[in-house]
Amino acid sequence: MSHESMLATINTELKKADAETLGLLLEVLRKSKQGLSKSLTKPPEVMPQSLDKKAALPCQLEFIGENLPFETIEKLAVKERGALQRSLKEQNKEWLREKFTALNALWVRVMNGQIRAWGKSMKDYPQTEQIMEIYRSTGKYPFIFINDDRMAIEESASVWQANLV
DSSP states (O other), X not given: OOHHHHHHHHHHHHHHOOHHHHXXXXXXXXXXXXXXXXXXXXXXXXXXXXXXTTOOOOOOOOOOOOOOBXXXXXXXXXXXXXXXXXXXXXXXXXXXXXXXXXXXXXXXXXXXXXXXXXXXXXXXXXXXXXXXXXXXXXXXXXXXXXXXXXXXXXXXXXXXXXXXX
């Protein structure tokens, strides 16, 4: 999705939002911006001379965003929840890609900027009751992200296998 189309989608969604929702989104954006500015002000890491110049250091990204209380999430319309999830996924694209690869995961559950659970197939995906239990124990709603690249492969394989039967 291009920058312009994202802005147009966000603008359309914001026109429908109430004042409380707009306040929450503004808070998320400000916190995300603070996290980004902190990461940009860190001094660059110096690569030792002994390393091959083509060798890459592991990515030291941090998750941008904060898990919101369930009461806040519950007040958001379904479209607003989806927009928030998509926005966080886009902001954390590199961080998520790194985690999906390292864990060989199809999905990850993020709480407080850290992976708390993951699965290699949709069979492991948390059910609504499990998500509510996480909320009850932490007071916050977990973010669950799906590895779109792996999902496309898994869906294709499922369709292909079904045609063989």
